[in-house]
Amino acid sequence: MDIPLTSDRTCIFDAVGVGLGPFNLSTAALLEPVKKLNTRFFEREKEFQWHPGLLFPDATIQVSFLKDLVTLADPQSRYSFLSFLFANRRLYRFINANFTRVSRVEFNQYFRWVANRLPNLEFGQEVHSISVEDESFIVCTSRGQVRARNIVLGTGLQPTVPECAVDFMNAKTQRTLLHASKYLHREPRTSGMRVVVVGGGQTGAEIVQHLLSNPDKAPKTLFWVSKRSNFLPLDESPFTNELFTPNYSDYFYGLSAQDRVSLLAEQKFASDGISNSLLERIYQLLYQAEFLNGSGRCCSLYPRCDLVGITPSIQDGWILTLRDGFNCVVTTIEADVVIFATGSMYKPLPALSPIMDLLARGEHGFIVQDDYSIQWDGPPSLKIYIQNGAKQWRGVADPNLSLIAWRSAKIINSLAAECIYDIAESNSVFDFTRTVDTQRSQENDDKSDGYFSQTELSAAGGLRRRHVSARSPA
Numbered sequence: 001m002d003i004p005l006t007s008d009r010t011c012i013f014d015a016v017g018v019g020l021g022p023f024n025l026s027t028a029a030l031l032e033p034v035k036k037l038n039t040r041f042f043e044r045e046k047e048f049q050w051h052p053g054l055l056f057p058d059a060t061i062q063v064s065f066l067k068d069l070v071t072l073a074d075p076q077s078r079y080s081f082l083s084f085l086f087a088n089r090r091l092y093r094f095i096n097a098n099f100t101r102v103s104r105v106e107f108n109q110y111f112r113w114v115a116n117r118l119p120n121l122e123f124g125q126e127v128h129s130i131s132v133e134d135e136s137f138i139v140c141t142s143r144g145q146v147r148a149r150n151i152v153l154g155t156g157l158q159p160t161v162p163e164c165a166v167d168f169m170n171a172k173t174q175r176t177l178l179h180a181s182k183y184l185h186r187e188p189r190t191s192g193m194r195v196v197v198v199g200g201g202q203t204g205a206e207i208v209q210h211l212l213s214n215p216d217k218a219p220k221t222l223f224w225v226s227k228r229s230n231f232l233p234l235d236e237s238p239f240t241n242e243l244f245t246p247n248y249s250d251y252f253y254g255l256s257a258q259d260r261v262s263l264l265a266e267q268k269f270a271s272d273g274i275s276n277s278l279l280e281r282i283y284q285l286l287y288q289a290e291f292l293n294g295s296g297r298c299c300s301l302y303p304r305c306d307l308v309g310i311t312p313s314i315q316d317g318w319i320l321t322l323r324d325g326f327n328c329v330v331t332t333i334e335a336d337v338v339i340f341a342t343g344s345m346y347k348p349l350p351a352l353s354p355i356m357d358l359l360a361r362g363e364h365g366f367i368v369q370d371d372y373s374i375q376w377d378g379p380p381s382l383k384i385y386i387q388n389g390a391k392q393w394r395g396v397a398d399p400n401l402s403l404i405a406w407r408s409a410k411i412i413n414s415l416a417a418e419c420i421y422d423i424a425e426s427n428s429v430f431d432f433t434r435t436v437d438t439q440r441s442q443e444n445d446d447k448s449d450g451y452f453s454q455t456e457l458s459a460a461g462g463l464r465r466r467h468v469s470a471r472s473p474a
């Protein structure tokens with residue numbers, strides 16, 4: 001919907017959202033029934049698409065479909081995945097299809113269905129700058145400017161590539177040296193070519209599977225390189241899934257910085273591994289090629305190898321230098337096409353530069369408060385909330401779909417300064433209590449020694465801390 005931008009000083013939105021991926025779309029969907037808040041969301045792309053460069057037809061979501069935009073904060077919302085199936089007359093068919101996991105294509109259809117129903121989303125408008133004037137934010141987009149009391153950032157993560165490749169990536173090399181996020185857009189020519197996929201996570205695995213299972217894409221040689229010691233699975237076991245719950249997120253938030261950093265490293269494969277079904281599929285494709293259909297060994301696997309150098313070759317290709325992480329042996333391989341499935345990370349939005357000096361930052365990024373607002377030195381009545389930029393505060397669930405409805409509800413409660421969504425503590429399998437020496441705990445709030453405060457939510461989604469009183473071991 002096209003709503004004219006205004007420079008009218010009396011018109012101030014309660015909140016302006018920047019970016020419309022699933023995270024801000026969830027916030028917009030849960031805001032829709034909240035008539036007391038006047039909000040607007042801007043997205044630079046012309047329409048909603050969920051990571052279209054990686055929208056493989058057979059890719060599935062890695063979480064339950066109940067972790068949709070709204071259900072876990074409001075199971076009665078009309079923007080749930082089940083409402084989408086019902087409205088599209090495919091609920092019975094969906095049940096009978098009995099998918100173990102929902103297709104990413106179908107979740108994208110669902111997201112687009114929600115986006116088309118919300119009145120306050122504007123596509124094709126990049127936010128260029130966010131500044132402060134007269135106790136309000138001024139948000140400048142490609143089409144004008146608006147004023148707002150709060151900002152909700154939902155601009156996602158930025159692709160990262162190995163340092164040695166950065167200088168070679170430009171418009172001329174975009175189909176031979178590319179980040180995976182652009183894979184389906186750029187359509188690199190892989191058939192009969194020497195192809196290297198760098199990165200041993202889910203995205204690298206999806207690209208390898210795509211190359212192995214589509215005869216018209218089949219490379220002459222395929223190398224799959226990963227820093228990891230093996231092609232490792234995602235840990236989807238029940239106790240690990242507990243890390244993706246509100247209780248755990250709040251518990252994690254209450255830990256010391258040191259504990260949060262070490263837990264994040266320990267919990268990497270709760271979110272960054274390859275789904276087991278995909279690992280099995282790739283293994284089977286390799287087996288079929290080698291022993292059943294006469295293609296021979298069609299893929300060279302290089303786990304625990306670091307890409308340490310890349311240079312152009314004389315035949316318009318690339319020479320890659322790999323170092324084995326076990327024995328430091330250096331190998332070179334030649335490639336026509338190199339695809340980096342090397343992840344993404346949060347980078348501060350350039351549009352924030354007019355106010356960047358006011359935003360509190362620590363070693364690992366912005367200092368994010370319990371309600372997901374960034375601590376800052378601007379007017380206290382104005383807040384900037386951040387989605388997908390608080391992993392160091394909130395743990396492995398931060399970039400994941402699991403907590404999006406809960407986080408949106410928390411942000412909305414904070415925007416409204418009342419409990420619009422009841423997200424008070426839910427049941428957890430863990431008992432986040434230990435025997436605590438209260439006196440020592442009060443003297444030393446460094447939780448790295450095993451003494452810690454328990455966190456609990458106030459009704460409006462705010463965080464209170466209390467020290468757990470000493471109790472006798474059972």
Ligand SMILES: Cc1cc2nc3c(=O)[nH]c(=O)nc-3n(C[C@H](O)[C@H](O)[C@H](O)COP(=O)(O)OP(=O)(O)OC[C@H]3O[C@@H](n4cnc5c(N)ncnc54)[C@H](O)[C@@H]3O)c2cc1C
Binds near residue numbers: 060
């Ligand atoms: C291929 C893939 C599959 C995934 N699958 C799963 C899964 O199954 N389960 C799971 O839990 N997680 C999954 N994730 C992780 C996560 O859920 C997704 O990355 C999710 O899309 C993150 O949502 P987001 O809204 O933060 O960012 P994005 O989806 O990246 O959206 C950000 C949006 O902001 C816009 N934007 C950026 N800057 C501006 C600006 N200045 N002005 C206006 N608009 C701007 C961008 O154009 C973009 O549309 C997946 C990630 C990827 C890459």
